[in-house]
Amino acid sequence: xxxxxxHILGCGSALPTTRxxxxxxxxxxxxxxxxxxxxxxxxxQLRKNHIHFSFINHIFISHLHGDHCFGLIGLISTxxxxxxxxxxxxxxxxxxxxxxxxxxxxxxxxIVFPIIFHNINAAEHATIYEDNTxxxxxxxxxxxxxxxxxxxxxxxKKRHLIGDAVNYYNIPTYMRQTxxxxxxxxxxxxxxxPNSRLTKDADPSRSYAYCSDTLPCPENNIYLKxxxxxxxxxxxAESEKGRAATTHHSxxxxxxxxxxxxxxxxxxxxxxxxxxxxxxxxxxEAAEIFPNTESADEGKVFSIA
Amino acid sequence: xxxxxxHILGCGSALPTTRxxxxxxxxxxxxxxxxxxxxxxxxxQLRKNHIHFSFINHIFISHLHGDHCFGLIGLISTxxxxxxxxxxxxxxxxxxxxxxxxxxxxxxxxIVFPIIFHNINAAEHATIYEDNTxxxxxxxxxxxxxxxxxxxxxxxKKRHLIGDAVNYYNIPTYMRQTxxxxxxxxxxxxxxxPNSRLTKDADPSRSYAYCSDTLPCPENNIYLKxxxxxxxxxxxAESEKGRAATTHHSxxxxxxxxxxxxxxxxxxxxxxxxxxxxxxxxxxEAAEIFPNTESADEGKVFSIA
Numbered sequence: 001x002x003x004x005x006x007h008i009l010g011c012g013s014a015l016p017t018t019r020x021x022x023x024x025x026x027x028x029x030x031x032x033x034x035x036x037x038x039x040x041x042x043x044x045q046l047r048k049n050h051i052h053f054s055f056i057n058h059i060f061i062s063h064l065h066g067d068h069c070f071g072l073i074g075l076i077s078t079x080x081x082x083x084x085x086x087x088x089x090x091x092x093x094x095x096x097x098x099x100x101x102x103x104x105x106x107x108x109x110x111i112v113f114p115i116i117f118h119n120i121n122a123a124e125h126a127t128i129y130e131d132n133t134x135x136x137x138x139x140x141x142x143x144x145x146x147x148x149x150x151x152x153x154x155x156x157k158k159r160h161l162i163g164d165a166v167n168y169y170n171i172p173t174y175m176r177q178t179x180x181x182x183x184x185x186x187x188x189x190x191x192x193x194p195n196s197r198l199t200k201d202a203d204p205s206r207s208y209a210y211c212s213d214t215l216p217c218p219e220n221n222i223y224l225k226x227x228x229x230x231x232x233x234x235x236x237a238e239s240e241k242g243r244a245a246t247t248h249h250s251x252x253x254x255x256x257x258x259x260x261x262x263x264x265x266x267x268x269x270x271x272x273x274x275x276x277x278x279x280x281x282x283x284x285e286a287a288e289i290f291p292n293t294e295s296a297d298e299g300k301v302f303s304i305a
Numbered sequence: 306x307x308x309x310x311x312h313i314l315g316c317g318s319a320l321p322t323t324r325x326x327x328x329x330x331x332x333x334x335x336x337x338x339x340x341x342x343x344x345x346x347x348x349x350q351l352r353k354n355h356i357h358f359s360f361i362n363h364i365f366i367s368h369l370h371g372d373h374c375f376g377l378i379g380l381i382s383t384x385x386x387x388x389x390x391x392x393x394x395x396x397x398x399x400x401x402x403x404x405x406x407x408x409x410x411x412x413x414x415x416i417v418f419p420i421i422f423h424n425i426n427a428a429e430h431a432t433i434y435e436d437n438t439x440x441x442x443x444x445x446x447x448x449x450x451x452x453x454x455x456x457x458x459x460x461x462k463k464r465h466l467i468g469d470a471v472n473y474y475n476i477p478t479y480m481r482q483t484x485x486x487x488x489x490x491x492x493x494x495x496x497x498x499p500n501s502r503l504t505k506d507a508d509p510s511r512s513y514a515y516c517s518d519t520l521p522c523p524e525n526n527i528y529l530k531x532x533x534x535x536x537x538x539x540x541x542a543e544s545e546k547g548r549a550a551t552t553h554h555s556x557x558x559x560x561x562x563x564x565x566x567x568x569x570x571x572x573x574x575x576x577x578x579x580x581x582x583x584x585x586x587x588x589x590e591a592a593e594i595f596p597n598t599e600s601a602d603e604g605k606v607f608s609i610a
Contacts, residue, residue, distance in 0.1 A: 015386055016379075018352050040379040041346045047323050066382045066412050074321075074345040077371045081320055099411055106404055107371050 002030035009045035011270035042071035061092035063147035080111035094119035122148035141214035149211035159199035224262035233271035256289035270296035307335035314350035316575035347376035366397035368452035385416035399424035427453035446519035454516035464504035529567035538576035561594035575601035
């Protein structure tokens with residue numbers, strides 16, 4: 001099964017610290033790299049984590065606060081210096097295009113690759129990206145400005161052929177894709193072999209959701225249901241619940257409640273306020289509600305098996 | 306004598322590496338902090354180097370290539386989050402104001418401190434900043450776009466009173482500043498005491514020049530003459546002289562020749578191309594021509610005694 005990994009490039013919040021970078025992560029599915037958010041310094045984090053710039057073709061921006069997008073212009077400039085020719089797709093609220101176009105025109109002289117802005121509506125749940133194996137959906141969040149999460153989902157996969165059965169029935173090559181899709185096989189003698197004797201279950205379709213920055217949004221549970229891994233912001237501890245509500249953020253406990261309500265398999269917390277020297281306090285708080293909680297940290301890679 | 310220090314926050318060139326950050330440095334004279342250039346990630350470097358954000362009131366931008374200015378918007382946002390009220394002065398070619406204004410309006414909601422853009426003409430030598438102890442002059446440089454260096458110079462200082470002589474002649478307090486300025490003193494009995502018996506030489510007026518990015522500009526020697534410390538870009542080694550010329554940069558040898566021609570006391574090289582794993586090659590090349598050469602590195606502090 002191909003790899004499905006989340007590489008944490010930054011999991012701090014707005015105020016920079018020496019412990020955490022501004023928000024950014026890479027979702028790596030097979031050899032496809034998707035970037036979520038791009039705070040200042042993201043391109044340096046890519047270097048440090050030995051991630052190939054040129055494999056990044058799609059960047060999803062959750063919302064237009066600086067700690068989620070100030071690294072874009074530097075990354076785009078570096079793509080230009082590296083001689084990139086492949087189109088770059090950026091998914092964000094439409095204001096980003098207005099703000100970036102003059103900068104790209106001025107600083108990006110000599111850039112030859114197309115930059116395609118896909119204006120998304122953070123207030124609605126929609127599929128904004130699709131290829132032969134993956135879809136990406138928006139998840140409306142509740143922040144001080146329009147903001148959405150992103151749900152990455154593998155499409156249903158084909159069933160596995162049972163090698164011995166294929167050989168025994170001497171199934172011709174041109175039939176095999178149809179059988180992997182679930183068809184029965186009729187032999188030249190007219191006997192029908194049910195698909196269950198020819199194939200094994202397909203690999204599961206894995207999913208990953210990113211929810212930051214936001215108040216708790218249990219109304220997204222219908223989309224998040226059974227998600228394999230959920231990254232949810234936990235800017236504050238429950239002791240700062242009032243401050244979390246005022247600033248439209250979540251506490252670690254609230255992140256865990258969302259994971260529980262959505263029946264997620266794992267929870268990764270992040271987007272830590274600069275007031276926390278260690279993230280263990282936040283992780284432990286979440287783990288009381290949702291035991292399978294891990295804390296994000298720069299350089300950590302979370303794999304979905 | 307108050308301190309005069311240059312703190313290196315970044316001394317790499319356009320392509321990011323894990324060894325060097327984009328250009329930025331702090332000139333600290335007494336308790337005044339001046340920033341020169343502000344590449345992406347500068348605010349993180351300020352944190353790492355424990356430099357007080359709030360003491361930075363003046364930022365000088367040499368030219369509008371991203372590796373010299375992409376960190377500005379993040380720094381300004383952070384100033385806002387920290388509740389800054391003091392005006393921030395930015396000195397740069399006028400295009401910067403046009404490019405930053407929409408970003409500041411959008412991302413800087415809630416910012417209460419004034420941001421004052423001083424549009425400079427990089428093509429001319431001029432004094433662009435002056436206070437009671439310091440002047441800052443532009444130095445026209447030769448790059449692919451308008452670019453200037455900056456020359457920080459302490460104003461001439463007052464002479465030191467000789468305590469014993471002040472007591473002996475019982476010089477009244479109101480006369481002392483005039484005597485520090487060089488005046489003689491006439492006693493109530495009508496005797497004139499020459500200034501030389503009342504004062505010692507003033508501390509020297511120190512100077513620091515920043516020249517990056519540029520081809521060698523020996524025509525600036527008249528301004529740089531006897532400078533205490535010169536930071537000069539040395540993007541390439543002499544073996545890449547052709548590439549340096551094409552890209553409008555200098556070699557380490559050329560930087561040393563400028564230091565020699567200007568009769569500088571010290572040379573600091575920086576703005577290294579990403580191709581150099583170590584800067585020792587560049588420093589050694591410069592030191593053959595100008596022995597008192599040091600190499601910049603992130604976190605290094607160079608003091609002028």
